[in-house]
Amino acid sequence: MSGPTNDAETVSPGEIGHFVYCPRSWAVIATERLWAENWHTAKGNVTHARVDEAGGDSHTLYHVTVWSDRDGLYGTADSIEITPFGPLPVEYKSARRVQPDHTAQLAAQALCLEEMFGVEVTLGAIWLAKVRRKMMVTLRSSDKDMAREAANGVRAARQSTSLPEAVNDRRCIDCSLQVNCLPAVVADRRRVSNLHASLFVSLA
Numbered sequence: 001m002s003g004p005t006n007d008a009e010t011v012s013p014g015e016i017g018h019f020v021y022c023p024r025s026w027a028v029i030a031t032e033r034l035w036a037e038n039w040h041t042a043k044g045n046v047t048h049a050r051v052d053e054a055g056g057d058s059h060t061l062y063h064v065t066v067w068s069d070r071d072g073l074y075g076t077a078d079s080i081e082i083t084p085f086g087p088l089p090v091e092y093k094s095a096r097r098v099q100p101d102h103t104a105q106l107a108a109q110a111l112c113l114e115e116m117f118g119v120e121v122t123l124g125a126i127w128l129a130k131v132r133r134k135m136m137v138t139l140r141s142s143d144k145d146m147a148r149e150a151a152n153g154v155r156a157a158r159q160s161t162s163l164p165e166a167v168n169d170r171r172c173i174d175c176s177l178q179v180n181c182l183p184a185v186v187a188d189r190r191r192v193s194n195l196h197a198s199l200f201v202s203l204a
Contacts, residue, residue: 011151012075013066013112017105019150019157021171023164027157028177059083060090066112071148072155077109081125087113090125090134098126098135107147110139 018026059082066089067074081088089109093102106124113121124137157164166172166181175181 009072009155010074011072011108011154013073013077013105013108013147014075015154016073016108016147016150017101019154020104020146021099021101022167022175023153023157024166024181025171025175025177026154027163028181030154031158031160032163066109066116068112068115070115071108071111072151073108073112075108075112077112078127080113085123086119086121087117088123088125089113089121090127092127092129094129095126096128096130098128098137102126103137103139103143104147104150106137107139107143108151111144111147 015026015030018029061080061082062078064077064080065075066077066080077089078092079090081090089106091102091105091109093099095102103124106126110121110124113119122139124139125134126137127134172181
C-alpha cells in the first residue's frame with residue numbers, strides 16, 4: 001500500500017467533517033491560519049486524548065493513517081476495529097448524538113479503507129463522550145458521495161480569495177472562533193454594505 005500521490009490536492013477526513021459542519025469555520029482555520037480555544041474545544045481535546053489511553057486490544061488499531069489515491073484523501077482515523085465483517089472506523093466526539101459532519105468524516109474514512117483493504121465498508125461508529133455510548137452508523141453510497149463532494153468543496157475553497165459566507169445560527173453560539181469570524185456582523189448584508197461605504201470613497 002502507498003500514500004496519496006498529489007499532496008496539494010489531498011483532503012483529510014477530519015477536514016471533510018469540519019467543512020460539512022461549517023465551511024467558514026474550516027476556512028478561518030485552514031486558510032486564515034487562525035485558532036482560538038474555549039471550553040468546548042478543550043472538551044474535544046480531552047475526548048481525543050482518551051484515545052491515547054485506550055487499552056491495547058489486539059483487534060483495535062489506534063491513530064491509523066488512512067488514504068485513498070482515487071479520491072485524494074489522506075489523514076488519521078481515531079481507531080479502526082478489525083471485525084469479521086471488515087474494518088470498522090470509530091471516531092471519538094464530545095457530543096450527545098451523531099451529527100451529519102460525523103457521518104461525512106466516517107464516510108471519508110470508509111472510502112480510504114475500501115481502497116486500502118479492497119473491501120466494501122458500510123459501517124462506522126461514533127463514540128459519544130457526553131453519553132458514553134458507541135453508536136453504529138450505516139454508511140450509504142449517498143454518504144460517500146457527500147464526503148467526495150465536501151472534499152471537492154475544500155479544494156475549491158483553498159483556491160478562493162474570500163471566505164465562505166457566515167451562517168450566523170446556533171452553531172456559532174459555542175464556536176471559539178466568533179471573534180475571528182464575526183458571524184453577526186458579516187451575515188448582516190446591509191451593515192457590511194454601510195461599512196464598505198464608510199471605508200472606501202469613490203474617486204469618480
